[in-house]
Amino acid sequence: MTGSNEYKLNQGPEDSISAVKFSPSTAQFLLVSSWDSTVRLYDVGGNSMRMKYQHSAPVLDCAFYDPTHSWSGGLDTQLKTHDLNTDQDTIVGTHDAPIRCVEYCPEVNVMVTGSWDRSVRLWDPRTPCNAGTFSQPEKVYTLSVAGDRVIVGTAGRRVLVWDLRNMGYVQQRRESSLKYQTRCIRAFPNKQGYVLSSIEGRVAVEYLDPSQEVQKKKYAFKCHRLKENGIEQVYPVNAISFHSVHNTFATGGSDGFVNIWDPFNKKRLCQFHRYPTSIASLAFSNDGSTLAIASSYMQEQGDISHPEDAIFIRQVTDAETKPK
Amino acid sequence: MAEGGDADWELCKENIQPLKGGRAIAALNQALSLQEGFSSATNQHKQAFESELRLYEGDDPLDVWDRYVKWTEQTFPQGGKESNLSVLLERAVMRFTKENKYHNDVRYVDLWIKFAENCPEPLDVYRYMQAQGIGTMQASFYIAWSEEYEKQANYHKADTVFQEGFRCHAEPLEKLKQFHKGLQARVSRQVMTGMLEEDEEDAARVKEQERMSLVDLKHRGKKKAVAPINRVGAALSGKSSGLSSQGEAAAGSGSNTRFRVFDENRAVSAAPAEPRLESWMAPPTSRAKENEQRPEKWSSIKMPQRSRFGHVVVAPPSEPNFQPFVEESDQPPAMTPCKINPAVNSVLSARKPCREETPLKRLQEHSQQQASGGASSGASGGAQSGASSGAQEQSMYCKELLLSGASEFCFEELRAERYRQRVSAEPSGREG
Numbered sequence: 001m002t003g004s005n006e007y008k009l010n011q012g013p014e015d016s017i018s019a020v021k022f023s024p025s026t027a028q029f030l031l032v033s034s035w036d037s038t039v040r041l042y043d044v045g046g047n048s049m050r051m052k053y054q055h056s057a058p059v060l061d062c063a064f065y066d067p068t069h070s071w072s073g074g075l076d077t078q079l080k081t082h083d084l085n086t087d088q089d090t091i092v093g094t095h096d097a098p099i100r101c102v103e104y105c106p107e108v109n110v111m112v113t114g115s116w117d118r119s120v121r122l123w124d125p126r127t128p129c130n131a132g133t134f135s136q137p138e139k140v141y142t143l144s145v146a147g148d149r150v151i152v153g154t155a156g157r158r159v160l161v162w163d164l165r166n167m168g169y170v171q172q173r174r175e176s177s178l179k180y181q182t183r184c185i186r187a188f189p190n191k192q193g194y195v196l197s198s199i200e201g202r203v204a205v206e207y208l209d210p211s212q213e214v215q216k217k218k219y220a221f222k223c224h225r226l227k228e229n230g231i232e233q234v235y236p237v238n239a240i241s242f243h244s245v246h247n248t249f250a251t252g253g254s255d256g257f258v259n260i261w262d263p264f265n266k267k268r269l270c271q272f273h274r275y276p277t278s279i280a281s282l283a284f285s286n287d288g289s290t291l292a293i294a295s296s297y298m299q300e301q302g303d304i305s306h307p308e309d310a311i312f313i314r315q316v317t318d319a320e321t322k323p324k
Numbered sequence: 325m326a327e328g329g330d331a332d333w334e335l336c337k338e339n340i341q342p343l344k345g346g347r348a349i350a351a352l353n354q355a356l357s358l359q360e361g362f363s364s365a366t367n368q369h370k371q372a373f374e375s376e377l378r379l380y381e382g383d384d385p386l387d388v389w390d391r392y393v394k395w396t397e398q399t400f401p402q403g404g405k406e407s408n409l410s411v412l413l414e415r416a417v418m419r420f421t422k423e424n425k426y427h428n429d430v431r432y433v434d435l436w437i438k439f440a441e442n443c444p445e446p447l448d449v450y451r452y453m454q455a456q457g458i459g460t461m462q463a464s465f466y467i468a469w470s471e472e473y474e475k476q477a478n479y480h481k482a483d484t485v486f487q488e489g490f491r492c493h494a495e496p497l498e499k500l501k502q503f504h505k506g507l508q509a510r511v512s513r514q515v516m517t518g519m520l521e522e523d524e525e526d527a528a529r530v531k532e533q534e535r536m537s538l539v540d541l542k543h544r545g546k547k548k549a550v551a552p553i554n555r556v557g558a559a560l561s562g563k564s565s566g567l568s569s570q571g572e573a574a575a576g577s578g579s580n581t582r583f584r585v586f587d588e589n590r591a592v593s594a595a596p597a598e599p600r601l602e603s604w605m606a607p608p609t610s611r612a613k614e615n616e617q618r619p620e621k622w623s624s625i626k627m628p629q630r631s632r633f634g635h636v637v638v639a640p641p642s643e644p645n646f647q648p649f650v651e652e653s654d655q656p657p658a659m660t661p662c663k664i665n666p667a668v669n670s671v672l673s674a675r676k677p678c679r680e681e682t683p684l685k686r687l688q689e690h691s692q693q694q695a696s697g698g699a700s701s702g703a704s705g706g707a708q709s710g711a712s713s714g715a716q717e718q719s720m721y722c723k724e725l726l727l728s729g730a731s732e733f734c735f736e737e738l739r740a741e742r743y744r745q746r747v748s749a750e751p752s753g754r755e756g
Contacts, residue, residue: 058740156732231717234719254720299735299738300721301720301721
């Protein structure tokens with residue numbers, strides 16, 4: 001049951017939600033991409049949809065370049081940028097296969113996209129134009145920016161770390177320490193490491209520094225599992241988002257739960273009520289005051305009927321997100 | 325077709341693996357013209373096949389696998405890991421072991437034969453097939469099996485296989501007869517050349533001298549042992565080691581008997597255990613042990629080492645006389661490779677999979693699991709029982725669908741494929 005600190009967004013997308021992202025400068029605006037082929041901008045405070053633009057096929061990810069420009073890509077393989085002031089589209093470029101991830105790197109001022117065509121492409125947001133294509137060993141499933149580096153998670157449980165200022169070679173090649181497919185990777189705000197979640201109820205905390213002493217600190221834990229009749233039901237962990245101030249992170253799984261974790265003390269801080277269906281995406285606002293929760297069935301168990309997809313906005317408290 | 329003088333394939337003939345049935349020249353040229361062997365078109369095509377595998381709902385799923393395998397062979401002439409062919413074959417073969425309707429389908433049998441040729445011990449695979457009743461009505465099965473025996477110079481067994489084929493009335497009968505005649509012709513030719521070589525022993529040694537490889541050589545010269553330049557005939561110290569042409573072998577083996585009678589009752593040395601016709605469930609142990617040496621101390625020679633200060637440092641003793649204490653926390657968390665899914669296990673990982681594990685063993689384990697666990701492979705939703713940990717963990721997602729092809733899929737890819745199919749089915753909503 002939603003309390004007074006949580007409400008559902010009106011005029012939500014008409015199909016599953018693929019990603020939610022807050023504006024970099026304010027907790028007021030939220031960008032939402034969906035399988036109904038639209039990208040929508042919401043005024044979170046006023047609970048209304050401000051703008052909507054179309055792709056020709058479902059959109060898999062979106063990101064803010066700056067508070068007035070959104071970038072998005074999906075199954076139509078086109079990377080689009082949309083000016084939120086003038087409500088104008090521009091097609092920046094394409095991949096050879098659907099675009100799975102779109103992120104912005106402020107330190108290097110470049111947009112990064114990852115696709116199932118096994119490449120990561122960089123884009124200069126000012127012109128805008130392509131700034132390079134870099135092949136990955138496998139299809140890209142997730143990526144996250146950490147300072148001037150980007151961490152790419154691909155099929156085959158591989159993880160690659162690239163230095164965005166020097167894309168001539170891969171800085172680090174790793175294998176996920178989890179046994180199953182990688183669902184999501186998010187970098188720590190302090191850029192020291194990243195969190196990786198898998199399709200079978202596990203999350204790993206990893207560090208970027210390759211030295212032995214630092215690598216010893218890495219660990220993994222089980223989560224998003226439910227016990228029913230003596231059988232442990234294992235759910236995919238689809239979403240991760242970091243609280244920018246406290247360096248704690250939230251995970252969302254197909255069990256419909258959102259958990260908040262303290263990675264340094266290795267404790268769970270909080271678990272919210274169960275949402276109607278799988279959590280597809282999570283986003284903390286830049287000041288850490290608000291958490292957007294996309295409760296949206298992802299067809300993990302086939303194309304069956306499911307509760308309605310919705311986006312919940314929750315005002316989070318220190319008690320829920322601050323390490324104790 | 326752009327022929328005119330641009331036969332690029334001529335330049336890389338050695339890199340092209342031969343295919344029975346030949347290669348389509350257009351596909352070959354295209355594959356060779358790609359620098360990295362990977363193009364986006366290839367990837368897209370592969371993805372399309374993978375999607376089709378997962379979402380196929382018709383009566384003949386074997387057709388998709390069959391086309392996928394054939395496309396893979398044509399598109400990746402060099403073979404190799406990128407093609408994923410061995411994984412694909414293994415998957416295809418495993419997928420239908422329980423489907424009796426396919427057991428004698430010529431396409432399925434061909435897949436098995438390709439799979440067998442990829443395995444370290446094809447004979448074991450053929451015996452397994454026979455025990456399971458796969459291909460026993462197909463001539464191609466017996467032909468491939470006997471070819472394998474022939475490669476091992478086991479002509480007796482090779483003939484037995486054909487006899488078995490005739491007994492089972494394998495089809496097409498004419499083809500079986502034709503290949504059997506071919507075998508007989510080859511065998512008798514060998515016998516004839518063996519006979520001739522015996523007669524012209526000395527003459528042959530002098531005239532037709534074939535250079536023998538890997539043979540010990542008699543040395544010339546009194547003080548220093550100098551290897552002769554001509555490594556033929558009299559220069560050889562003996563014929564015990566080294567490779568020799570087949571003619572020599574035939575001549576050498578039976579020096580007393582001039583005429584090698586085709587005796588069915590005589591057991592030939594190279595044969596492994598008699599083919600058992602009862603159900604054959606024991607996993608074959610890996611027999612290719614000649615090339616695997618246990619690591620041993622290399623030699624007893626010790627090199628005197630000079631440290632920086634000019635002292636001679638003795639090499640440390642090889643075995644410590646105490647058991648070093650290993651703290652548990654020192655063990656780094658295991659980078660466990662995913663043993664469940666061979667397709668995913670293509671990444672270099674800290675732990676290597678067990679060497680004894682062959683594709684055939686995996687297949688047998690898989691079919692045993694299927695028989696005992698009764699795991700259903702429903703395509704539409706529902707929780708699937710985790711076969712690995714004894715029904716204590718249940719994966720709440722369509723695991724089989726994600727992993728059923730030769731490469732993995734994520735939820736979004738699967739859903740994207742459903743979307744694409746839905747869109748192409750609606751004429752009004754068709755995209756450009």
